[in-house]
Amino acid sequence: MEKQIYKNRKIVLLTKHKKEEAIRPVIEKATGCSLIVESRFDTDKFGTFSRDITRTKSQLETARLKIKEGMLLSGLDIGIASEGSFGSHPFIPAPWNIELVLLFDQRENFELYGIHESGETNFAQLATASFDEAVSFAKKIGFPEHFFIIRPDDSESEQIIKGINNYDWLKEAFVWCGLNSHSGKVFMETDLRAHANPTRMHNIKKATEDLISKLHSFCPNCMAPGFIVSERVKGLPCDLCGLPSDLVLKNISKCRKCSHVLEQLYPNGQFAAAQYCHFCNP
Ligand SMILES: [Zn+2]
Ligand SMILES: [Zn+2]
Known part of the structure; x- marks a missing residue:
């Protein structure tokens, strides 16, 4: 029997990318809380994976800001937030995803986070003028369950089309980007927002499970959670x-x-x- 340490408490999650799909089943079952989703804030303001808005704070600091906004909007005194990062593995040339899920209980002034690091990601980019090549890339990354972001020329173009999730739209966007490109190439990348990327959603769930296992480590003297x-x-x-x-x-x-x-x-x-x-x- 798991300890229902947040029974009768509401925990706020600030997200507009459906992160509750990964977090809610795990945290509600393990702690007895109700997860309240707050989506009245544009979390993209803290930075986007597609570089149109640069994240200026660390992963942990950004998660803290999301919790703060979530508590402010909801009036609740306990919040949870998820923040991911994508890049290369520190030692080998392979894509790498680090997911962090942070919990803050203001009543107890208690902060704890879970982490999941994984090479299981379809984080990838391609610049091509060939739609055939685009289609084989799409198959490789698990499109259309995983969405695309595309733009003309290269990774820095400000003309961005996000959330592409079917072949008709991909074709249409590809042609449009080709016509608006100086180089003739179209830049494609996996959409890494949680709702657009089931692989990432799974990694967020894993990070939530890590948080729970840390939370469920109790002080042998006073039984406070998070004895790690x-x-x-x-x-x-x-x-x-x-x-x-x-x-x-x-x-x-x-x-x-x-x-x-x-x-x-x-x-x-x-x-x-x-x-x-x-x-x-x-
Ligand atoms: Zn020795
Ligand atoms: Zn203690």
Whole structure:
């Protein structure tokens, strides 16, 4: 039986891209809350994936702003927000999606977020003059369930057509962009807004599940939710020479409410393999 920690409480979600489809089933079941959708604010003001509006704040800061707006408009004292980012994997040349789902409970002055990082994304772009090429690209990214954004020339053109979700419209928009293009090429990219991209919607759900698993970690002393590891102390001894390595020696969790501290020694085993040792394997 899951703890219904937000039973009888309404949580506001500010979105105009149907993010409630990913968030509502998870959070309502896990916490007993009712999710209230607030769409009277244009969240695109905080930045768009299609670069027509640049996001000036970090992913976390932007999620905080969305919660603030949502609470202001709804008058509720607890809010949730989702903010995604797309780019390249930090080490390998592959597309990468990071989804963050943030919860803020003003009554308790308590903030907690869930994260999901994934290479499961169809984040992709193509510049082409050939409609045949456009169609094979469309098949590759999962069109029309996943929508397109297209424009003339290149990624910076200000003439943007968003939310293209059928082949007739794609053809029409492609021809229009071709006629309005200096280079003859049309720039196409996956529409990454949640309602336009089921793959992203799935990743938002995963981030919500991560939030719930953190929320459902309770302080053993006072039972406050969100009792998670706040510090990882390095220095696990090398199994060859015994000197400290960069691997984790212990995890420390501290309760934000009662300050109870829990130390977990050797969360990943008692020794580090010599390959992680600065002395044995410099
Ligand atoms: Zn506590
Ligand atoms: Zn060593």
